[in-house]
Amino acid sequence: MNMVQALNAAMDIMLGRDANVVVFGEDVGYFGGVFRCTEGLQRKYGPSRVFDTPIAEAGLLATAVGMGAYGLRPVVEIQFADYIYPATDQLISEAARLRYRSVGDFTAPITVRAPCGGGIFGGQTHSQSPEAIFTHVCGLTTVIPSNPYDAKGLLISAIEDDDPVIFLEPKRLYNGPFDGHHDRPVTPWTEHPAGEVPDGYYTVPLGKASVVRSGEAVTVLTYGTMVHVAMTAVAESGVDGEVIDLRTLIPIDIDTIVDSVRKTGRCVIVHEATRTSGFGAELSALVQENCFYSLEAPIVRVTGWDTPYPHSLEWDYFPGPKRVAEGLRRAMEG
Structure with missing residues (x-):
């Protein structure tokens, strides 16, 4: 699998395992996402489990916070990490603090997926790497995978986590590994190179390098x-x-x-x-x-x-x- 396929497989597995998992965002349903990470999931699970939303990032995250508080496990796609800024108040003031504000009565088991970084000549509003902003916020977990095996296992762990996770996906890695030069193919160096991603359920632990x-x-x-x-x-x-x-x-x-x-x-x-x-x-x-x-x-x-x-x-x-x-x-x- 490449990383797109690995991420799709992770969401497919979790949608099948847990009826409380829902996937939503801009163009993730019928179209399957701009990078095809959710392709086929709406056809398989229906529009009540995988659905499109308006272009309103703050509304997406506010909705996810409410869903999480009532027991669902939302997986929200922000189309590009650059678009996440209107939603930062919901992430910082609501999702990250919900467990603490409610003294543990409520949690926010939300996974926020977002393509990050450059490499597609997307310009200033499609190429940013905002990870440092979220590492400053107590209550948020910040994840950035580097290969398909880790991407699948980390995403499953993120969806199962009872607190909010920011899951940033380097778009330069979506369609396969490379050797650090933008114009050369590569023999994969990882312990689990592209293609060696198990079909079934497995996890990669959060917080472990x-x-x-x-x-x-x-x-x-x-x-x-x-x-x-x-x-x-x-x-x-x-x-x-x-x-x-x-x-x-x-x-x-x-x-x-x-x-x-x-x-x-x-x-x-x-x-x-x-x-x-x-x-x-x-x-x-x-x-x-x-x-x-x-x-x-x-x-x-x-x-x-x-x-x-x-x-x-x-x-x-x-x-x-x-x-x-x-x-x-x-x-x-x-």
Whole structure:
């Protein structure tokens, strides 16, 4: 399976297993979603379980909060992560706080799916990576998968979770893996490459990172599309990097991070989003607080630019293997 097929399979399984699961959003029903992630689900489960909505993100999430409080498990698709901002009040003020405000009487078992990142020349309003905003909110879980196997297992775990999950899907990975360069195919590097995704039910735990490459020289912390870029950079640079796919940003798997950095003594952080106040800043602080006496060089961040998303310069904006390799070398020279 590619990632689109894996996500579709996860929703199919959960719709079949749990009558309380409903899937809705803009164009997810008859059309099957703009990226085809919900294709065929309305035909199989009917328009009361999988249905289209108006273009009203705040209304989508407000409806989901009410559904969750009354026992349903909504899976809401925001067509592009860039469109999620009108719904942030419902996510932050209502969904994330419902368990606490009600002293546990109500929960918000909501999964919010949204394609994120660039790679399709979508311009400023179809290419953003807003994950850092949601990691700041207590009560929200933030997930970004990097491969089809994890995508399916993480989405099933998210739907089964009793609290709200923001599930961001890198659109560059929807139709298959790549090697970090935008113009080259790749032999999949993952433990479960495309095609090796079980048909049935399984879960990947939320809050648990994956060490996708063991190494001794430097720890690379990353997630989503940048996992593939980091793997290519390590291979092309010759630096013996240990690459960690965080998978879930909040709750963060601090134990895996600390064990790795204490072993290597160096750390490079890679993400596609802009640098200032990006999630890499939080990772840097966590590493500094927990691994200070093990660090042999300053922590290095390789990120997108601090600028509005540059449509015509999209592939220069992304951290590519060359920029990540330069970051690896800076860490080794420090």
